[in-house]
Amino acid sequence: MNTASGIAAKLQDITASMSDYNPNALTVQQAQDIMRAYVQPVCGIExxxxxxxxxxxxxxxxxxxxxxPGHDNSAMDGYALRGEDVADGLELELKITGTAMAGAEFTGMVGYRQCVRIMTGALMPAACDTVIPQEFTTKISDDEIRISAGSLRAGDNRRLKGxxxxxxxxxxxxxxxxxxxxxxxxxxxxxxxxxxxRRLRVAIFSTGDELRSLGETLESGCVYDSNRYTLYGMLVRMGCEVLDMGVIQDNPDALEAAMRSACENADAIITSGGVSVGDADHTRQLMRRLGEVAFWTIAMRPGRPMAFGKVTSTGKAAYLFGLPGNPVALMVSFYFFARQALQQLGGAEIVPLPIFRVKSNANVRKRPGRTEYQRGILSIREDGELGVSITGSQGSGILRSMSEANCMIILDDEQGNITAGEKLSVLPFAGLI
Missing domain, CATH: 3.90.105.10 (Molybdopterin biosynthesis moea protein, domain 2)
Structure with missing residues (x-):
């Protein structure tokens, strides 16, 4: 876990330096840039x-x-010879003077128009710098082969030392x-x-009086909490240790106790729910009181509300990611914000997500001015190219659509409607989700 002094930059200083910072209309890129500037790697090596x-x-x-390799060696089974013998590119007959096996050095001499039978990985005999594959030779006798004109250049099929x-x-x-x-x-x-x-330790909990954990009775108006299980899977995939603190009811004392415990025992905290303007105000007040937390409305769909910053308790600090409560919005927010920040927190090299351009199989409606993430299915079209289709309804509460999808369609903020056959950006889920 971090100490409070271990975090160098202040969130308010980073946002104050942005001339166009507007927490109520933040772009995806701006939010990612702020996180990148704010998050510092944890210490700890094993x-x-x-x-x-x-x-x-x-x-x-x-x-x-x-x-x-430690020595020059043959890239294939064949015959090792001197490159100067094939310099003219003419038909050539060579006498076989021995065999070079992998793991044993050939100590004999190889002279003019001579060669050595050699196996893949075997050390190149002295004076030899070229290998011809055995299938490109013609056997004349047990100790003589023929090489056709123009079938080889000096230096071919040799792996160099280092x-x-x-x-x-x-x-x-x-x-x-x-x-x-x-x-x-x-x-x-x-x-x-x-x-x-060392592994990151991430505490997770969900907020909401309507949520029930597995095994509990589901009363009218209540739903089972799926977000903690989704978060658990995504975090384990990243190699994190997960501290699952369950469902915390919308009670100020319970929330504060959970937040302080999470802060004291983890490097980062991920909550689901409680960060929208319409949510219980005491959740937002608590986050502000315990640390430096910004509440954002991001120009994206799904996943507009988000809280980000750090909270402290008894001298310990943890980064806080307050994600939306809707299941799909939570996953989108995790993959495009929290995931990269957690990689940075864990000291990992940040590698751009593998985003590809493929053809849309149908028209896609899109309003300019916000980034949209839609669930899609990649497949091979009749023309042999990759194509993508949307998985039906794109409501942020339809978790089934994420289970059915094998990619995320990314529609940039300036992009408008897409016509069938037009290319758009997709992020494959393979190895990610």
Whole structure:
């Protein structure tokens, strides 16, 4: 968790420096920029074996202690020869003088118009700098092959020493979220352990007298709370530790106790509900009283209301993300605001979301002046290109539409109606949601 002194910038100073700042009409980009300027990474590093480090954030650059590969070697099965023998590009007959196997050095000599049978990964014999694949040769006898004219150039099919990584260069950068390929790369360098950032601890709770937890009786007018389960899944996907504080009723004392406990035990707090103008005013008052919190109306749909800042209790501080109560609005707000801020808080390198341009399969209605996020289904069209269709009704309370969708359609604030066949921006959910 953070200490109150660990957060450098003041939210009011950041917003005061923006000439066009209007908390009642904030653009998506402005809100993202404010979060980026305000959030500071937490401290805390631990050392893990590489198998334990999957999905964790690298805390320091990994410098290659060796050359990869360590020696010039063959990129394929074939015959190693001297490049000068094929310089003229003419048909060539070569005598086979031996075999070079992977893991063993060939110590023989290779002279003019001679070659060595070589396996993939085997060290290049002295004087050899070129490999011809065996399928591009013609066998003349057990110890002689023919190469057709123009089938090879000097230096072909040879992997150079240090070609992948040279000793002393950065193999993986600080802030990298480690993938399976990264674990293999670390192993190839002989590195058994790495330093990673500690996991973020995120407290979550929902507010609302109408909400019930699973297992409770559902009275008339009440609904089961789905937001905590959605948040749990998204946060676990990010590698966070989740402190689920349940449903907090719209009671000032209960809310303050929950907020203080969350602040004292977590790096960040995510609430759902209670931040709209029409919600219980004591929730907004409490957030203001416990810290520096801004309440925004963002020019977007769904997810207009949002609270952001930090709260403090007994010298401990936690970042606060007050997200809307509607299920789809909550997910949209998380992915386009909280997710990147939490990555930054955890010390991760911020990688832009993978947004693509694809054809719309139908007309899409859109009013300029706000950013809209609509649920979509990506598929292959008859013309062979990717196309996207909307998943029916786009109400912010229809969580089923998020379950059915495999992408989010992003319509920028200046964009108007879309006609069928026109390209628009989509964010695939694969690996994200």
């Amino acid at each position: 050392k893990l074996t590489i198998r334990q480090a999957l999905g964790r954030v690298l805390a320091a650059d990994i410098i290659s202690p060796i050359n990869v 070609e992948d990584l040279a000793i002393g260069t950065v193999a993986l950068h600080k802030g990298k979220i480690l993938t399976p390929a990264d674990l293999g790369l670390l192993a190839s360098l002989g590195i058994p352990e790495v330093s990673v950032q």
